[in-house]
Amino acid sequence: MDVVIKIFVALHIIGIAALLGGFLAQMKSLRTGEGRMTPGMLHGAFTMLATGIILVGLNQADGGDLNHIKIGIKTAVLVVILGLVYVKRDEEKVPSGLLGAVAGLTTFNIFLATIWT
Template identity: 70%
Template sequence: MDVLINVFVALHIIGIASLLGGFLTQMKAMSAGTARFTPAMLHGALTMLITGVALVGLNQADDQSVNNLKVGIKLVILVVILGLVYVKRDEEKIDKPLFGAVGALTTANVFIATLWT
């Protein structure tokens, strides 16, 4: 079971990398006012959602403790990110505050995951 959990953790990290990497590659475009949500950002957010839910289920099935408050907060943040990216994915230009919010929420999710023990 540990190997399966570790595979899903790796996939979850790949999803985070895709979402945050997509944001970081658009930073120059954001300062020019031409940033847009890339497909990598949408797919990264979806990967995070699917693997995160799977990780909770696998950890509970393995009788490991799960911090439901932490998972719930991370889920709410991810749903907001996913909603913003999904709704605005076809627009040619995204407003700077909205685009910045996705980056800030993604970063907050990373810090919650790593610092909340």
């Protein structure tokens, strides 16, 4: 079971990388106001949600002690991120502040995962 959990943790990190990487790849576009929500960002957010749900189930099945408040907050933040990316996915340009909000919320979620024990 430990190997399966580690595989899904790796997939979860790949989702984070796709979401945050989509923002970081557009840093130059942000200055000109031509940033957009890329398909990779949307796929990364969906990957994070799916693997996160699977990880909760696997950890619970393995008898792990889960912090349900932490999981609930992380899920709520991710749902907001996913909603922003999904709604703006077809627009040619999105405000730089919106892309910054997605990056900030993603970073916040990373800190929640790593610092809150």
